[in-house]
Amino acid sequence: MQTAYPPNILPSDGKSYYFGKILNESEEQRFFNNLLDEVAWQHDEVMIFGKKIVTARKTAWYGDREFEYTYSKMTKKAKLWIPELLELRKRVEEVTGLEFNSCLLNLYHSGEEGMSWHSDAEAELGKQPAIASVSLGVERRFVFKHKTSAEKIELQLEPGSLLLMTGDTQKNWLHSLPKSKRIKEPRINLTFRNIKRLKIR
Numbered sequence: 001m002q003t004a005y006p007p008n009i010l011p012s013d014g015k016s017y018y019f020g021k022i023l024n025e026s027e028e029q030r031f032f033n034n035l036l037d038e039v040a041w042q043h044d045e046v047m048i049f050g051k052k053i054v055t056a057r058k059t060a061w062y063g064d065r066e067f068e069y070t071y072s073k074m075t076k077k078a079k080l081w082i083p084e085l086l087e088l089r090k091r092v093e094e095v096t097g098l099e100f101n102s103c104l105l106n107l108y109h110s111g112e113e114g115m116s117w118h119s120d121a122e123a124e125l126g127k128q129p130a131i132a133s134v135s136l137g138v139e140r141r142f143v144f145k146h147k148t149s150a151e152k153i154e155l156q157l158e159p160g161s162l163l164l165m166t167g168d169t170q171k172n173w174l175h176s177l178p179k180s181k182r183i184k185e186p187r188i189n190l191t192f193r194n195i196k197r198l199k200i201r
C-alpha cells in the first residue's frame with residue numbers, strides 16, 4: 001500500500017521527497033552485505049573534457065531487459081535483475097506508488113569518493129523523470145543547487161532511506177554527493193529509474 005508523501009524539500013521549480021528510513025536496521029545491513037557481494041561492480045568510465053576517465057567509485061546497471069542507456073556520455077548495457085534488487089524495487093514501488101524498469105548503482109568505498117554536480121536529464125528518462133534513490137551503508141550529505149539562483153538545499157541520506165526526485169527537479173536543480181575526508185566507511189546508492197525509449201540489441 002502506498003504511504004502518504006512527506007513534504008516537498010525543494011522551495012520551487014521541482015519536487016523532491018525525503019521519506020527517511022524505509023528499511024529497518026537488519027534489512028538495511030542484509031541488503032548492503034548481499035549487494036556488496038552479488039552486484040557486478042565495475043569501475044565507471046566517464047568522459048570528462050573529451051577524455052575517458054576511470055572513476056574510483058564503482059557502478060552497475062540493472063534492468064528488465066538488456067537495454068542500453070547513455071550515462072556520463074558512455075553507453076552501457078543493463079544486466080538482468082538479481083533477487084535482492086527485485087525485492088528492493090518492490091519496496092520502493094510500494095512506498096512511491098510508481099514503477100521503475102531499471103536501476104543504476106554506485107559504490108563509494110569511503111568519503112574520498114563522491115559525485116560532482118550534475119542532473120539526471122538523459123533523453124531516455126523523459127521530460128519529468130521520477131528517480132528513486134535508496135541509500136545503504138554510511139550516512140552521507142547530499143546537496144541540491146538551483147541552476148540559476150544557486151540556492152542550496154542540503155540533506156543527510158540515512159542508511160535505509162529513500163529520496164524521490166521528480167517533477168522539474170532534474171530540469172532546474174543540480175545535485176551532488178560531496179566528498180568528506182572524515183568518512184571512512186562505504187556506502188551503496190541505488191537509483192531506480194524508468195527508461196522510456198528502450199534501445200534493445
Ligand SMILES: O=C(O)CCC(=O)C(=O)O
Pocket residue numbers: 104106115120133142157175177189191
Ligand atoms: O549517491 C547518491 O546519493 C547520488 C547518486 C546520483 O546522483 C546518481 O547516480 O545520479
Ligand SMILES: [Fe+2]
Pocket residue numbers: 118119120175
Ligand atoms: Fe544523480
